[in-house]
Amino acid sequence: xxxxLRQNARETIAALALVILFAGYIAIHPRGFSTYVxxxxxxxxxxxxLAAIAQFFVVLVKGIDLxxxxxxxxxxxxxxxxxxxxxxxxxxxMVVVLAVGVACGLVNGIAVVYGGVQPIVTTLATGGIFGGxxxxxxxTPGGSIDETMSDALTYAVAGIxxxxxxxxxxxxxxxxxxxxxxxxxxxxxxxxxxQSAYMTGLRVNRLKLVAYGSSGFxxxxxxxxxxxxxxTGDPNIAPSYTLNSIAAVVLGGVALSGGVxxxxxxxxxxxxxxxxxxxxxxxxxxxxxxxFFEGLILATAIALGALGVFRVRSRLELYR
Amino acid sequence: MVEAKTSTSQNAIVAMQRISKSFGANRVLxxxxxxxxxxxxxxxxxxNGAGKSTLMKILMGAYRTDEGRILFAGxxxxxxxxxxxxxxxxxMIFQELSVLPNRSVAENLFILREPLAFGLRVxxxxxxxxxxxxxxxxxxxxxxxxRVGDLAFxxxxxxxxxxxxxxxxxxxxxxEPTSSLTIHEEETLFRTIxxxxxxxIGIVYISHRMADVLRLSDRISIIKDGRLVGPxxxxxxxxxxxxxxxxxxxxxxxxxxxxxxxxxxxxxxxxTPALEVRDLATSRKxxxxxxxxxxxxxxxxxxxVGSGRxxxxxxxxxxxxxxxxxxxxAGEPVRPGSVSRAIAAGVALVPEDRRLEGLVGGRxxxxxxxxxxxxxxxxxxxxxxxxxxxxxxxxxxYRDDLNIxxxxxxxxxxxxxxxxxxxxxFAKWLAMKPKLxxxxxxxxxxxxxxxxxxxxxxxxxxxxxxxxLLISSELEELLDLSDRxxxxxxxxxTRRIACAHDETGLRALLQAEAxxxxxxxxxxxxx
Numbered sequence: 065x066x067x068x069l070r071q072n073a074r075e076t077i078a079a080l081a082l083v084i085l086f087a088g089y090i091a092i093h094p095r096g097f098s099t100y101v102x103x104x105x106x107x108x109x110x111x112x113x114l115a116a117i118a119q120f121f122v123v124l125v126k127g128i129d130l131x132x133x134x135x136x137x138x139x140x141x142x143x144x145x146x147x148x149x150x151x152x153x154x155x156x157x158m159v160v161v162l163a164v165g166v167a168c169g170l171v172n173g174i175a176v177v178y179g180g181v182q183p184i185v186t187t188l189a190t191g192g193i194f195g196g197x198x199x200x201x202x203x204t205p206g207g208s209i210d211e212t213m214s215d216a217l218t219y220a221v222a223g224i225x226x227x228x229x230x231x232x233x234x235x236x237x238x239x240x241x242x243x244x245x246x247x248x249x250x251x252x253x254x255x256x257x258x259q260s261a262y263m264t265g266l267r268v269n270r271l272k273l274v275a276y277g278s279s280g281f282x283x284x285x286x287x288x289x290x291x292x293x294x295x296t297g298d299p300n301i302a303p304s305y306t307l308n309s310i311a312a313v314v315l316g317g318v319a320l321s322g323g324v325x326x327x328x329x330x331x332x333x334x335x336x337x338x339x340x341x342x343x344x345x346x347x348x349x350x351x352x353x354x355x356f357f358e359g360l361i362l363a364t365a366i367a368l369g370a371l372g373v374f375r376v377r378s379r380l381e382l383y384r
Numbered sequence: 385m386v387e388a389k390t391s392t393s394q395n396a397i398v399a400m401q402r403i404s405k406s407f408g409a410n411r412v413l414x415x416x417x418x419x420x421x422x423x424x425x426x427x428x429x430x431x432n433g434a435g436k437s438t439l440m441k442i443l444m445g446a447y448r449t450d451e452g453r454i455l456f457a458g459x460x461x462x463x464x465x466x467x468x469x470x471x472x473x474x475x476m477i478f479q480e481l482s483v484l485p486n487r488s489v490a491e492n493l494f495i496l497r498e499p500l501a502f503g504l505r506v507x508x509x510x511x512x513x514x515x516x517x518x519x520x521x522x523x524x525x526x527x528x529x530x531r532v533g534d535l536a537f538x539x540x541x542x543x544x545x546x547x548x549x550x551x552x553x554x555x556x557x558x559x560e561p562t563s564s565l566t567i568h569e570e571e572t573l574f575r576t577i578x579x580x581x582x583x584x585i586g587i588v589y590i591s592h593r594m595a596d597v598l599r600l601s602d603r604i605s606i607i608k609d610g611r612l613v614g615p616x617x618x619x620x621x622x623x624x625x626x627x628x629x630x631x632x633x634x635x636x637x638x639x640x641x642x643x644x645x646x647x648x649x650x651x652x653x654x655x656t657p658a659l660e661v662r663d664l665a666t667s668r669k670x671x672x673x674x675x676x677x678x679x680x681x682x683x684x685x686x687x688x689v690g691s692g693r694x695x696x697x698x699x700x701x702x703x704x705x706x707x708x709x710x711x712x713x714a715g716e717p718v719r720p721g722s723v724s725r726a727i728a729a730g731v732a733l734v735p736e737d738r739r740l741e742g743l744v745g746g747r748x749x750x751x752x753x754x755x756x757x758x759x760x761x762x763x764x765x766x767x768x769x770x771x772x773x774x775x776x777x778x779x780x781x782y783r784d785d786l787n788i789x790x791x792x793x794x795x796x797x798x799x800x801x802x803x804x805x806x807x808x809x810f811a812k813w814l815a816m817k818p819k820l821x822x823x824x825x826x827x828x829x830x831x832x833x834x835x836x837x838x839x840x841x842x843x844x845x846x847x848x849x850x851x852x853l854l855i856s857s858e859l860e861e862l863l864d865l866s867d868r869x870x871x872x873x874x875x876x877x878t879r880r881i882a883c884a885h886d887e888t889g890l891r892a893l894l895q896a897e898a899x900x901x902x903x904x905x906x907x908x909x910x911x
Contacts, residue, residue, distance in 0.1 A: 240769060244769045244770050244772065245762065245769060245770060246758035246759045246761070246762045246770065249747075249751055249754070249755070249758055249770070250755075250758060252744075252747060252751075253744045253747060253751070253755055256744045256745065256746035256747055257740070257743070257744045257745060257746070259740055259741050260740065260741055260742060260743055260744045260745075261744060261755070262723060263701075263703070263723065263733065263735060263741045263742065264744075264755045264756050264812070265723055265724050265727035265728075265756050266755065266758075267724060323744075323746050323747075324746060
């Protein structure tokens, strides 16, 4: 148990922080601990949690994805066209939306892997493109989503929010994939040391494509879930998801230098961010002051993540 | 700070007196005295790990000496920091140059102390003029306004040297300065060194190439097992002489012998060789490489730094993309240029830089062991779950087999000592049942006991029918392990010798080969 805690120290600390914040949130909320409050919290948290997982996959292989928000916006907008009508057309729509997400991720991956462009530049550009397509498709928020499906996915069953169940299922599947499969171990290996991984015969390029593709897939899940929660397609949501997803992975103990961290950490980071912003909403802080404090929290999170700097053995390692 | 003026040596720029240094229980330098005069080139020779770089780090102030003191221009600098010593005029020219490629020569020379016009704006014209004056003073062939990135390596080296001198360096330490130079550029460097000497600058010249050292230096000192031999007068010595001084007497192994090393029956050629290479070449470094290794045979690859030994290892392992020629592993042709193809054919490489290339340091030991063949542990395809128990079993087997000291299968690989890390790299390839094992400096940076274990392991691996290509700068090790030795110089295999040679003979031979190839090339350039 102790070794487990030590090995997962970052996640453990983040989880403790989340519990404290959540208790504070419940205490401050006018309606207290109720299915309604928890469900709203869980739905919001799931949105950001999925975005953070999408970001995690790219960060795991030493990248950073500035297009996560745009992929979410694009798939959300596509969902507002496709996720209605007969069950068959909804199912088909779902497949298309997820395929678009994977395609977006692969575009990023191909540019990074075969084009040799830095991830930050690639995703800045593709983010503009994906977001631009979303804007062309739906210049103003609108569209319609099948309400029965939305209700089924955003309410609670027996006091447990469906969104929480979805998030847990996604996490369990991903954890097994990452910890217990050849592909997962390969991803961690190339994130930790790309040269060694290559010299050991791992197919580094293909594995990176898997990471970017998975990122796109999870971003599409997030976009779909935005459709379910908001019942519209909104092309303007991209920036906040991108920024918050990066902050969430950092808060959750995922190293921006690659190879360290887990999707659980990313989700915990996302939930912390969500709880803090909800706390601010109910604490009577003027709404105009909120972006300032959110920025402050992000800066603190990133600074804490950079504390690893003090643990390097050789200063030169910092400049690699 | 105590300032002690001494008169031990007239004109000595630097005098290191009775220096000793230990790391833990390991004594790396004992009672070394080393001097450089103004305008003198004092060469420092020694095998890898003999203590040259430790001595230089003590000189620079990166390490503190345990005993003795260091005088610089007559002043005791033993207690000063690296920064303060640089300010006083000790400079080191590294193999990795610290010039800024996207700036001009002048900007590089005057970085952080650019001449200012009106105390604000950088006065570019004055800067270029001053730079050109400096270049002319030392008669270097450089253009002050050229972009450094466009220059040849030797000229970048000049910029680095000028930068140090213009900041007041009186002593330059050059560590293997010829290692990245072409033949033509070497001549330029030697002229540069001549100019520096005329200007009264002292030089410590570290090199493996004895022919260069004999030609260039005024005095030669050798570090062997942490002790200094010399200084010698180059006009009164020879390569053979120096080689003998650097070698240990025959039969005297530096390694503790726990049990008598298992005598291996010499490999008997059986049908197909494990490795056969014909006409292998790369666009820049290697040419005309042909060799063959039988299963169970250990072939040593000897040569000086820069002779192309590691490059050959990398070419065989598929790392280099510009390899031409034919590689056949156990009768099956392997198209060069892909690591995964090489591994699939049964080639394994234990790289020299194990921390960067051999291990995934941040991951667990058992993961590192399983990494080369992850899909073998998968229960269902690439995305299927892994048989965790089988990976742990693999770990147990090799921990016991290779005597790996660790806390458990989940310990991070980077937390292990050098020797144990090397065993992990070894084990991960042994688990692949390779046909050819390439070892690049397998015992560098590991302690003596780990060295003994590694040698035993290499012998055992070969006796199980694996062909071994051993690259090592430790000649004693090469002679101890190899069935026969190939000598490389300037990217070619120039000699094939049976293992009858003693260390001195082999050392002298390597130097002679390097010198012969160098002069052959130089004539080729001139013609």
